[in-house]
Amino acid sequence: MHIVITGAAGFLGQRLVARLLARGELQGQPIHRLTLIDQDEAPLPADPGEVDVESLAMDITEPGEIDIVLDARPRVIYHLAAVVSSAAEADLELGMRVNFDATRLLLEGCRERGLNTTRLVMASSVAAYGGELPAVLDDMTALQPQNSYGTQKAMCELLINDYSRRGLVDGCVLRLPTIIVRPGRPNAAASSFASSILREPLNGEEAVCPVPTELTMFVMSPGKVIEALVHAAEVAGETLAPFRAFMLPGITVSVAEMLETLRQVAGDEALARVRHERDPQVEAIVASWPARFETRRARELGFSGDRSLREIVEAFLDERG
Amino acid sequence: MHIVITGAAGFLGQRLVARLLARGELQGQPIHRLTLIDQDEAPLPADPGEVDVESLAMDITEPGEIDIVLDARPRVIYHLAAVVSSAAEADLELGMRVNFDATRLLLEGCRERGLNTTRLVMASSVAAYGGELPAVLDDMTALQPQNSYGTQKAMCELLINDYSRRGLVDGCVLRLPTIIVRPGRPNAAASSFASSILREPLNGEEAVCPVPTELTMFVMSPGKVIEALVHAAEVAGETLAPFRAFMLPGITVSVAEMLETLRQVAGDEALARVRHERDPQVEAIVASWPARFETRRARELGFSGDRSLREIVEAFLDERG
Secondary structure, eight states, X not given: OEEEEXXXXXXXXXXXXXXXXXXXXXXXXXXXXXXXXXXXXXXXXXXOTTXXXXXXXXXXXXXXXXXXXXXXXXXEEEEOOOOOHHHHHHOHHHHIIIIIIHHHHHHHHHHHTTOTTOEEEEEEEGGGOOSXXXXXXXXXXXXXXXXXXXXXXXXXXXXXXXXXXXXXXXXXXXXXXXXOSOOSOOOSSTTXXXXXXXXXXXXXXXXXXXXXXXXXXXXXXXHHHHHHHHHHHHSOGGGSTTOSEEEOOOEEEEHHXXXXXXXXXXXXXXXXXXXEOOOHHHHHHHHTSOOOBOOHHHHHTTOOOOSOHHHHHHXXXXXXX | OEEEEETTTSHHHHHHHHHHXXXXXXXXXXXXXXXEEESSOOOOOSOOTTOEEEEEEOOTTSTTTTHHHHTTOOSEEEXXXXXOHHHHHHOHHXXXXXXXXXXXXXXXXXXXXXXXXXXXEEEEEGGGOOSSOOSSBOTTBOOOOSSHHHHHHHHHHHXXXXXXXXXXXXXXXXXXXXXXXXXXXXXXXXXXXXXXXXXXXXXXXXXXEOSOTTOEEEEEOHHHHHHHHHHHHHSOGGGSTTOSEEEOOOEEEEHHHHHHHHHHHHHHHHHTTEEEOOOHHHHHHHHTSOOOBOOHHHHHTTOOOOSOHHHHHHHHHHHHO
């Protein structure tokens, strides 16, 4: 079992590497080779065991660059490389090149080599939704993205579905909820606060909540996202028709519930570390993301979500140690 | 008012040219120039009056080809050039190049020249729908196309919407119902019979009906489609947000109703010219097209459909003379 991961230096990429190595097998076959791809060399795992892990610095938006990797005929490709929504919005050409053209090159590379049974797993996003949305979204809700990142992801979904329908590759695209609690520091993402208002107080630091507490979000823990990525490589291709992209089963939580969970887990002292300071720009973006989904497709395909916000927070604490 | 039409040699392109010349104005401004583009030179109208009509043979999938046209800063671009669904299914590369890449080149050309107020009107299709569809579709029904043509059109919709949202062009995409009654001869399209079972008997010829008579379709007359294309150039851009692609208000008719209308208009003798000979392939394709739509967006934007099947047939007879 040879697995390729693009965007392997990222948060999800690094966790996926660790999980795959811990698992040792995928699709019932022992993993013998892992190829990590990122624009700079992704860190190699400290203890790869018997697995041959290589890390390649590569610009996958350059035609031909990834060919040498595809020539090895990997069984599974995790395509996680992307520029984030703020960058895609700031630079249309960059977003199109990385988020769309690179996916197309990957699909064409698979097609040219007849990699029709190679499972291609891509991460899409809640940002692909937009417009006049119903109160509760489902698997047949239109994608009318109101940002370039979501547009590019939606186009990739269509293309991967078509290549899969034609039997040229075996694709599966997961639309990811907002991931909380991310480790590390706050970043420029509009969703950054959702991790920050839990992570920082739990670490004894201050955090800013830029949105009203009644605002709701659709969230999933990093652990469940990685579990979903593993499952996406194993779910039978024939069950993925007629459309190979769907929303993962996140849970709907309000900011108020997040803060109450923080209080339950770490006390009033932790809660007091959250300062409320509205940021209309962040609020507008986050409020535009749908928060209620009926995710029947994903559940029928065996994907599962977190049971509660409390479990999400406790998993973060366990992991942090 | 300078108007560009790609695919100008086609059925819709030629009718649109005639209608625009008959009208003489668009967006309240006199039309002084019409640029017709097709892979072979589109026929020039016999009587262009005061309008400067030019016909250019051009491969718009070649980067830079269309630049000379865009340099003239047209106010309206009708992008009707496409390869049809059977060709796009037979040749993925051809379909991607003509149906998707050419649209992207057009968008980039507009962006590079700052043609942000140029209205770009594209024709999309009912073929963009697919998958597990509800009984009645609406403006928020997901596009999960089950053919490459529909995939490419859906990708163009997303891209045109994003370029428009960013203020780089002023796009409007119309999803066309099945057009009946087309003039001319039967062709390879799966929908060809829908015109054929009316047109041929009305012309005293035999026709074959390859589907069960209870099958329903969503249809629009050529006249109403052209009216919609004209209106698409005139509808205010700010009313088109949040998503610039929508289904036109066709009418839902069964094949049985089509045959009954034929009988009412031309008698039992005409009806007897239709031979019933099932073709499972045609049936499978046509049955996969949704036939019931709630087209609120289009109606709110001022687009209108045919009042009845009888009117559609009578319009065909009037025109045939």
